[in-house]
Amino acid sequence: MNKHPTISRSTLHEPTRHDSGPKHVSGSAEYIDDMIEPAGTMHAYLALSTKPHAEIVAIDYAAVKAAPGVIGVLTAEDIPGENDVSPSHKHDEPIFAAGKVHFWGQPLFAVIAETRDQARRAAHLAKVKYKDLPFALDVRAAQAAGGQLVTEPLKLERGDVAAGFEKSPRRVKGSVTIGGQDHFYLEGQIAMAVPGEDEDVTVYSSTQHPSEVQLMVAHVLNSQQHAVTVNVRRMGGGFGGKETQGNLFAVVAAIAAKKWNRACKIRPDRDDDMTATGKRHDFVVDYDVGYDETGKIQAVDAVYGARAGFSSDLSGPVTDRALFHADNAYWYPAVRVRSEPLYTNTVSNTAFRGFGGPQGMMACERWIEDIAYDLGRDPLDIRKANFYGTDSENVTPYHQVVEDNVIHRVVDELEQSSDYQARRKAILEYNAGSAILKKGIALTPVKFGISFTATWYNQAGALVHIYKDGSIHLSHGGTEMGQGLYIKVAQVLADAFCVGLDAIKIMATSTGKVPNTSATAASSGSDLNGMAAWDAANQIKARLVTHAAKLYQCDEAAVEFVRGGVQAGEQFVEFAELIASAYLNRVQLSAAGFYQTPKIHWDRATGRGHPFYYFAYGASVSEVTIDTLTGEYVVDRVDILHDVGRSLNPAIDIGQVEGGFVQGMGWLTTEELVWDDKGQLRTKAPSTYKIPVASDVPPIFNVRLAEWSVNKEPTIGRSKAVGEPPFMLAMSVVEALSMAVASVADYKIAPRLDTPVTPERVLMGCERLKREARG
Template sequence: MKHQDIAATATPVETTHDSAEKHVTGRADYTDDLAVPQGTLHAYLGLSRVAHGRIRSMDLGAVRAAPGVVDVLTAADIPGPNDVSPVHKHDDPIFADDLVQFHGQPLFAVLAETRDRARRAAALARIDYEELPFALDPIAARDSGMGLVTEGMTLRRGAPEEAMPQAPRRLTGRMAIGGQDHFYLEGQIALAIPGEDDEVTIFTSTQHPSEVQHIVAQALGVPANAVVVNVRRMGGGFGGKETQMNLFACVAAIAAKRWGRAVKLRPDRDDDMTATGKRHDFVVDYAVGFDDAGKILAVEGDWYARCGFSADLSGPVTDRALFHADNAYFYPAVELRSHPLKTNTVSNTAFRGFGGPQGVIVAERLMEEIAYATGQDTLAVRKANFYRNGDLTPYHQTVEDMILPRLVAELEETSAYAARRQSVLDFNADMEARGGPLRRGLALTPVKFGISFTATHYNQAGALVHVYSDGSIHLNHGGCEMGQGLHTKIAQVVADAFQVSLSRIKVTKTTTEKVPNTSATAASSGTDLNGMAALNACEQIKARLIAFLCEARDATPDEVRFVPDHVFVQGEAIPFAQVVHMAYMARVQLSAAGFYATPKIHWNRAKGQGRPFYYYAYGAACAEVSVDTLTGEYVVERADVLHDVGRSLNPALDRGQVEGAFVQGMGWLTSEELWWDAKGRLRTYAPSTYKIPLASDRPKHFDVRLADWSVNKERTIKRSKAVGEPPFMLGISVFEAIGHAVASVAGYRIAPRLDAPATPERVLMAIERLRGAA
């Protein structure tokens, strides 16, 4: 076979998700689908019914006596430390012992022969509390002296205390930014199967198997090598399964080892939403100084976060809010401060964007404030303040790959922004003249998002590749599949390295037995890290094959080339499977453990300086909405998106990630509202009370394109860029477009200052407020 003929059969880049057919036919196995061993017990959690209080007594007699109940576990039954804190602060108990710190905190677990019996028995507990004062929101917590759950951070560059008073124009304001429930389709779940001696195997839905392994080992008082954690796939995670799974895995494992029987724990959706953390709510006080042209001169800000009763990941989340408080804009003099406040609510945790969206949206609020103050188009103000290459961020990283001017210019043209803006202005003027209720709004917003874990040691990954003697390939890596197509992309990397078809490669479940000490599948880094680790393993095996062929055929390395499903040696095309079998017969090692650590990054948190990010991903979205000024209701008429993923590994998967992120970001800022009552109870705890976007809420016209001209300047896998989190913030364009429509009722002279989420009620109140001020 000629070389060019073989090359023509190369695997296409745009490959279907490896589990797509299984997803839509229902054949994809999740943890709840696994066949359980005979004698499996079912656990259910008993939750507190006060927001803050001391437990005077806990009568579990009726629980223990309920039909089918085998045991009830409390804090006294935990062999090791009563803690699931991911940051080892020992502030996050598995079961509350004496002090209850939020409504819905786990107090005990029932073990029964069936899940239904365990669930019914859990409701029979009789608990007497000494109720204590509590604080739910960040400002109330700050004013009541609740304190911080972890140390805050300050980013500073220049002298804002000097630049701010000298600025020709200044503005101050406050913005409330709501949280968000992860609303993964597959809820939290764990199945623990006891083994010999101190061993236990856990099947669970987690983004961080290694952390589950270590936390479970800690709770059991055994070494990590006694615990195996397996993840085939998750039905969504979005950050909600990065640390929150620790609790469920620990309860199942403790019960399994105590009784020598498999134990499964799956909470109802309402208990899941009540007892697990959310995206952090923030209240942000900001000040900006600028000139008459709208150019920023100084920025100051304080980010007050509702963190919950324990630290969880609030430190790094609030750090990242500051890292992205500049978004795409250069602040000549700046000081930003985070305040991760303790509240009597569930501990908030990782969520897609990891605090970044709560920083980006404040940057966009500044652009909006300046635009209305100076009578300009918000896009003109945004473009005037874009970073230029060579500028320093507030954390002293140099911006070296700024492509937003080109990207935004392209989106302006393809979305017909200028013509549509004029059309919106004309429509609103006509409605105002006729007394009509409808208004339209248009906004084009950018995003610049840093890629890497800000905890530098997490920027590492491992992979294991076996090439079997028949030419088939087994791939295992440290990343977890949660619907994003990670396994497909890593398999493509391996297929490309060996120049074989994807059909040769089997990706197996993520397990701590094969790749140790893995990082969470988070921070948009799954493909970057695990793809490079898998490539490293492939290159080791290829080097051995090349050395073998050189010796066997008296060839030089330059005379050996991998081409589709063959290896060329001195002009002869040998089938890949034949080469592998020959190497096996010659006792060549055909297995390798790959490893990768992200280069160049470093970070000094105490100084607030360094290079926390390997590179930036960019994007922009143009959204148009219609708002009914009589009801506050709105419709997204159109959204045009242009997003930067570098040289895409799989455009179909990447477009899907951009589309999903946009809608999820839109939901965070429009309909997804968390609400606690006066007793500290979360009342938006079920699909009946918590509104995620529906299919009917998506933009009527939705055009998503990738910037196919972009190439990552850094040496990432195939020069691609991360795609999981950055496009989430493109949903801010919808929020800003709603603001534009609201501002029309006062002639665009007053910034609407909407808080998020911009529910119809908030939109209506903002309209009335602006009409009263006009």
Template sequence: MKRMESTAPALPAVGQSLGHESGPLHVAGRATYIDDMLEIQGTLHAAFGMSTCAHGRITKLDLEPVRKAPGVVAVLTAKDIPGLNDVGPIIHDDPILADGLVQFYGQAMFLVVAETHEAARRAARKAIVEYETLPAFLTAAEAAAAESWVLPPVHMQRGPDTQAVLAAAPHRLSGRAAHGGQEHFYLEGQIAYARPGEQDSMHVYSSTQHPTEMQHAVAHMFGWHSHQVSVECRRMGGAFGGKESQSAQIACAAALAAWKTGRPVKLRLDRDDDMSITGKRHDFEFEWEVGFDATGQILGLKLLMASRCGFSADLSGPVNDRALCHFDNCYYLDSVDVRNLRCKTHTVSNTAFRGFGGPQGMFAIEYIIDDIARFLGVDPLDVRRVNFYGPSSGDARITTPYGTKIEDNVAPALVEELVASSDYRARRAAVAAFNASSPVVKRGIALTPLKFGISFNATMYNQAGSVVHVYADGTVMVTQGGTEMGQGLYTKIRQIVANEFGLPADAVRMAATDTSRVPNTSATAASSGTDLNGKASQDAALKIKARLAAFFAQQHGVAAESVVFADGKLISGDIQQAFGEVVIAAYRARVQLWDAGFYATPKIHWNKDTMQGKPFFYYAYGAACAEVAVDTLTGESSVLRVDILHDVGKSINPDIDIGQIEGGFIQGMGWLTSEELWFRPDGSQKGRNMTHAPSTYKIPAASDCPAILNVKLFDNANVEDSIHRSKAVGEPPLMLAFAVFFALRDACSAARGSAAPLNAPATAEAMLRAIGGLA
């Protein structure tokens, strides 16, 4: 038996910028995604038949032309589903296949199973379908006017009577704004590969952020128990929330086809179909009244937030709840009255997206702050600063509208550091001087902060499990409940476990996430992947370490508490032995070399009825300063420079964290500038998503990146006992992009000579309208 001996330097694995564990495979094109897997002999391929009506009853569905198409093996409808025809994660209102009623253009009505992917897609277009058309609402405003809800409206109030405060305020403004949705545009589309097993069982390879939810959905569809279904995911080519709940329809359809045919079935959505059939970020419309004093301090705020949820509830409840828990951002709001409408529209059901409602809520308060500053004629940064939460050491101005006391507020210090490092004040003056002498091109600058809560709103999901195996040759295998979508979760957990055992990272291997190995997993979402699964993996490793330390101590006559794991060895004073030697000896002595770990986030609680509690374990902070230029004749814009300072606590892997900050920022910039969803408002194709391909939907390209992009990590340990005092980094950086949007608004306002009514995304057309040059 060959034993692994460490050649690692005397440095801990945690805190080092180790490369992504799949990086070499990515570069070489050898990383195996589901569509790269070798197909089992007899594998079939599936495709959905999709509706061409936004809202209607199916009066005729002739599938004979589909069945007769070349290569078709089976055509399945809702009647072929033996159990529950639903994939709604919370409410049962989201059918796998439409059963008589279609509620958005592109809804899946039937499933074609054929010998090839192309044959299935071609056949699906041959169905003859007729509809009785019903009224269709496409926007939140239309739905609100008709009181069409997926969930009842929610009302949050806090502090003194808001109407009285508004009436007594020295200054009072009203306004409105809106932002659009956003397509996830993951590089790997939705896909599942189902393999039927013996004794009514099914193994599903699913590109999903939530293997356990896929397991439950498939089991419920069949009327089976959970132990009959296993779901596996080694890696995803991106997800961004789009594979949290919406991968269930794909997993269920593939499993249904495999069960019906008795053969393995792969269902891979074509990009156009994917963008038509899957949900997006919720777009919101806002109306407000705000009262404030001469310094810009907000005294009272009345806010209406209406979100377009789509035809079913999906995750709209928790997404909107998180928007309600983030509309304060970094600002203390003493008197608030907020009404939130969850609007049912006849469009695809919107779902989780990076930030999960947080960006939507923050958009509103940042717009309001910007309006106040322009009304007072002062720098928006000064209004932001005067409204910051107070210092955590005091009792005043530290309680959120949802009842949490802010105990880790570093926003003021972080912002001041960025003001200095970005040379904000001098550049603000330089922008004003440039605009005074430039009639066509206008520049804008903005510095915006963020505070983002980390944990799931639903408290039960704040738990995780992991299993760590130490093999007799001294190598380690980890299986945990989080999924890898490119964000580096597997890399960080590999570092965490290697650090505990004092091993080089390459002595630790990550196994695919699989519900048959770690049960009852939580979604890899809410930025909590490393927090939860890292702690669970550490817990498992600590149990094994304790046994090995006790064994080593017994062998050498030393105290177990004196044993240190470092440099690939177990060390106590002058006594040291290679990790691999200790492990093989412990194996021969019948010492248990594997264990399971578990972690549940402490301190959090939430009452969804009163909208009060402590829903977040801690907050991540950050700030960005952006400078832009706008051509007032064409509406074209460019981002000239961005400076970012972001709080990740004590970083486990600085390079991965900086990569996440850069990627999140650029994705947020796309949402706020170029990524425009457009559904045909009328005619025979009413409700059709016309931005359903890269040719019609504009994500940021390399040329859209800022010419200067400075990113720095803020020096700050988490006050809470998170894994190695780090902080989550997946979602918060997206909101740094507000600096770009408000810099664009600054430039448009300079051109207009007053506050520009700019909505997001700030496309060229939107900016021309805001300036006043386009009707």
């Protein structure tokens, strides 16, 4: 009994495999479409508008209702409660269009049939009569039409901007177009609803925000939240696309399930999914920047116009977040930045990894680049000259003091380890002797604030049970979309109780277990849910310590959790034995944990506060080769150093850095969204929308975590968030492509490439610079 058993499974801070990894590769991981359907399950399919902006004059459903297998049609009139799934207070996103359509692909009604194929075919049979209305599809068109906003804009201001410009010997004005991005999750939107007695309904939803789905279903059914249970075991990808976009599908399934008292499932095809659901906001940023002869920025004034779509969705917070990251890692003595979330006749854009932050950073990297080419300097020199420092040079545009700045160390270390200076010199020599192929290299930083800027979302709950045999049941409010949140929180719990991971049962996220959950977003999943689970564990441990001290007649201070059990004075007791005795002595072996992020506050009206608990940092070096005759290019090598604090799971975190970089590279280089002049999205399938594939991964891809980093704030395990920050590391690819293009004009003209930097844009950029160089 006194011998400590060996624990074979790793716990906190160890590189541990994803809990569902073997299931993913074997195909045994269960997603909603894999679940056994209850007998009599119906299938729903959405009918979508074929006009970007029009009055609905009439809809003839006769052919739809007469189609084989059709059970019925759901319209706005069939909704018991509110015809709305908007996450904002504006309630401006109807489930089914009522009287007017605002974008091509807006749901008109849903067909309910015995099979999915029958519902899908019948959805195309309605005869819809429209009266066309004027429409605007992009930022410039919306601005030209008067600039109608879908939600309130934000302004951040600090310092005297006019005085800053007055003392700036140099000034650059310009604009940059930053493209959007489709989430292209492997598992599309899907939901299944199973009716219960009274008002009850259970919804299986592929969502990052179970509590919001619960709320939406309750509102739509005109019931209370306690009647709705939402379960989420896993998603096949989310990236923000399932934070609000799953609401529509869940409520349609729930309405049908309660109306006909039969289970109902809905799953759109990929093209309809891409047409009807929101994407990353594309931006046009107009800027005016003053600076001195050394490249030191003196003043910034910029307007961030965003294609928000037809409704507010999350456009307010997304465009707010773009302003929060308009500085990236740079200090501006005087700054004024304003958001412009514009109404357009396109699908309402939504959350996407980085939540507006990447767009804010790309804009500021553009004017850093402009300054460098104007002064004939390496852009890295301009970046270093403007990094946040200490004392007065550490205040953000939103008046938060940067207290944990490590960007100098990260960049210096990566510059050395990647041999950046020698490689840049060799590339300059190569380009001088190569007429067709040109190379580029760039090193870019990332500073990313961690926390929801909506302060109330910075909370989490967890439920932990220990059973009589010592096995542990873990539930929390976070959702698993492949990012490894479940395994990280399980590691937290295993570490707290000093047991192996095999003692922990990871349960599906359920609103019936943990209420009022926040979305798994803002990179905060591990921070929030890990701390909530840790709190629950500590409550139970305190009871067990009291029990052990009494049972083994020692002071509570002499009771310590050790590997495999508890050391109570001179006595070692195995964990399972301790739990069995605790049960017999009526010790409570269950606890609800809770956590709220400290220190944070934000006043949107004044543009001041401390919205972020801490910052995560990183840097990347990318090297590229372009063909100036075709515009084609390859990313030859990437080096990354990223700060995750003390990593909870280095294997998972490195995977997040690698995946985030590649996804960011796709956003910035290949993933182009195109609407035609009729308002229809044309890039709505893998045949027309190019995400990165295995062959796009750089052949030399060196990724390291900053092992010396420890979060100064008391986060779980002193770790830092890793979900979103690595996404922005891909900015170095754009900057490297810019250098390669600039070489055709001897680096004397800023290339000003809009994103995505497709081969076409590389080719056109080369031709434009050649013309400008000739005069």
